[in-house]
Amino acid sequence: MSSVSTVAPRFAQRFLEVADWLEEAGASRYADRIRSILADRGAVTTYTAAFCGLFSAGKSSLVGALACKRLRTGANPTTAEVEAVEVPVDGGTLRLLDTPGIDSTDERHREATMNALYQADLVAIVTDYQHVEADANLELLQMFADSDKPRLFIVHQVDKHLEAEMPFEEFAESVRELASDYGVDVSRVFFTAVKPSAHSQLDELRAFLVATAEQALQTDGEPMIRRLVEVAREGVTACYEPGWRDRARAVEEIMGRAPQTLDEAREWLWDARRRADAAKQEEAEQRQRLMAHVTALCGGWLRAVDLAQIAPYETAEKGRRYIDSLRPEFKVGMFRSAKKTEAERDARLKAFVDDLAEKVENFLARPLAAQMAQQIREVGLQAAHEEQLIERCQALGVRVDAAYVQACVKPGSLVSAEYGHQFVRDVQDRVRREVRAKVQEIGEALVRAVEERIRLEEEERAPERDAAERRCQLLRSYVEFGEQYESALAAVTQGEVPRSE
Numbered sequence: 001m002s003s004v005s006t007v008a009p010r011f012a013q014r015f016l017e018v019a020d021w022l023e024e025a026g027a028s029r030y031a032d033r034i035r036s037i038l039a040d041r042g043a044v045t046t047y048t049a050a051f052c053g054l055f056s057a058g059k060s061s062l063v064g065a066l067a068c069k070r071l072r073t074g075a076n077p078t079t080a081e082v083e084a085v086e087v088p089v090d091g092g093t094l095r096l097l098d099t100p101g102i103d104s105t106d107e108r109h110r111e112a113t114m115n116a117l118y119q120a121d122l123v124a125i126v127t128d129y130q131h132v133e134a135d136a137n138l139e140l141l142q143m144f145a146d147s148d149k150p151r152l153f154i155v156h157q158v159d160k161h162l163e164a165e166m167p168f169e170e171f172a173e174s175v176r177e178l179a180s181d182y183g184v185d186v187s188r189v190f191f192t193a194v195k196p197s198a199h200s201q202l203d204e205l206r207a208f209l210v211a212t213a214e215q216a217l218q219t220d221g222e223p224m225i226r227r228l229v230e231v232a233r234e235g236v237t238a239c240y241e242p243g244w245r246d247r248a249r250a251v252e253e254i255m256g257r258a259p260q261t262l263d264e265a266r267e268w269l270w271d272a273r274r275r276a277d278a279a280k281q282e283e284a285e286q287r288q289r290l291m292a293h294v295t296a297l298c299g300g301w302l303r304a305v306d307l308a309q310i311a312p313y314e315t316a317e318k319g320r321r322y323i324d325s326l327r328p329e330f331k332v333g334m335f336r337s338a339k340k341t342e343a344e345r346d347a348r349l350k351a352f353v354d355d356l357a358e359k360v361e362n363f364l365a366r367p368l369a370a371q372m373a374q375q376i377r378e379v380g381l382q383a384a385h386e387e388q389l390i391e392r393c394q395a396l397g398v399r400v401d402a403a404y405v406q407a408c409v410k411p412g413s414l415v416s417a418e419y420g421h422q423f424v425r426d427v428q429d430r431v432r433r434e435v436r437a438k439v440q441e442i443g444e445a446l447v448r449a450v451e452e453r454i455r456l457e458e459e460e461r462a463p464e465r466d467a468a469e470r471r472c473q474l475l476r477s478y479v480e481f482g483e484q485y486e487s488a489l490a491a492v493t494q495g496e497v498p499r500s501e
């Protein structure tokens with residue numbers, strides 16, 4: 001016997017923690033399977049082949065014949081529990097597991113058989129000569145098709161073959177074809193009988209099993225580790241599969257189909273995130289652009305107020321003449337009569353007021369109101385808001401009359417010869433200040449109206465935005481869960497407990 005390394009058992013012990021994790025995750029069946037592999041003291045030096053099939057296929061007779069022992073056999077369902085017989089081989093033991101027929105009506109038999117199959121290094125599917133294509137046999141063939149567990153397909157009781165009905169080779173060929181349809185290599189198809197038969201390969205089967213066991217046992221406990229890994233992965237799958245399917249369905253509902261790979265889901269998520277972000281950014285930019293535009297409009301209007309020519313030279317001159325007429329030394333007429341002087345003052349006031357009023361109307365109020373109305377229309381607001389604002393533009397002017405102008409006179413300054421210029425500037429400043437205030441108010445109202453418009457538009461787009469967010473959320477959940485699933489599989493393959501997220 002070759003010596004057995006101590007590395008494998010130590011590595012195998014790690015699966016105790018994996019079993020605890022599976023237990024906690026609700027997959028206690030797999031936890032139990034791991035524990036029972038580990039509880040088996042001889043596991044490292046044992047290679048296990050499980051024989052399964054319909055009842056009365058001849059499993060017990062076959063296993064007995066292979067091990068040169070007698071097992072209980074019979075025409076009715078006979079084997080009720082998994083039974084092991086051991087054959088010493090180079091490097092350890094070949095353990096043959098005889099299992100209850102899988103068509104047994106007792107659910108516990110079936111469970112025992114399934115556990116044996118999961119824990120075995122090799123599964124031998126045994127069928128009797130007459131039931132090769134029974135559904136249950138095909139199901140068994142299918143069961144481990146995706147795993148790398150070696151499978152044998154054994155047609156037993158071939159002593160029942162009648163050469164007169166069909167040449168044996170023809171029959172054998174059809175069996176091999178069936179097996180290879182299920183991915184079983186033709187070198188792993190055997191024909192056996194415990195009764196004398198020229199077609200029986202009982203000795204070849206025994207030799208194959210012994211050789212396979214010996215080879216596996218040379219590999220440092222690898223068969224047991226492989227069994228542990230396999231059971232642990234099955235357990236992880238059992239834990240994650242339902243949640244995984246739910247998430248796939250949720251994604252399918254919004255995307256039309258489920259992603260084929262995790263990478264595809266990652267791409268979908270990336271794309272959905274990019275679109276959602278782009279839409280959000282576009283919205284923010286649009287908002288910014290609109291607000292900047294409105295600010296620029298208001299700035300332009302205020303500049304127009306400042307620059308409007310409301311007191312050109314001749315108008316200003318009239319203002320100065322009016323101021324001159326207010327000075328105490330001002331007298332007119334041959335007799336410098338108070339009446340005439342007064343009349344001249346009134347005339348000069350009227351000349352200035354009329355001219356200024358006309359200039360304010362023609363060079364400031366009217367053109368600015370028209371420009372503002374036009375630009376407000378171009379912004380595109382709700383009709384009611386637009387109308388209100390335009391009405392306010394139309395009332396932009398100030399009523400320039402005698403009292404308005406007189407209120408600007410500072411009597412104490414009349415002594416200064418230069419006061420006329422200052423007075424005209426003061427009147428203009430008053431007009432500009434008052435128009436500016438109105439423009440500013442309209443500008444503020446415009447900002448509010450634009451904000452309202454943006455709010456409404458964003459509200460309209462809300463369902464679209466929510467749908468995009470939901471898409472991202474479902475895809476993220478799918479991807480994250482898939483990554484956890486993948487990393488849990490990878491962890492148990494290394495004998496490590498999956499990290500809990």
Ligand SMILES: Nc1nc2c(ncn2[C@@H]2O[C@H](COP(=O)(O)OP(=O)(O)OP(=O)(O)O)[C@@H](O)[C@H]2O)c(=O)[nH]1
Nearest residue numbers: 055056057058059060061073074077078079101194
């Ligand atoms: N002709 C023939 N009969 C066999 C052969 N092997 C077994 N039998 C008979 O087939 C019947 C069933 O055999 P078992 O070995 O008990 O079958 P099993 O698959 O273990 O059945 P269960 O334990 O009930 O699932 C018995 O009557 C056996 O004598 C064989 O190679 N040729």
Ligand SMILES: [Mg+2]
Nearest residue numbers: 059060078079
């Ligand atoms: Mg039996």
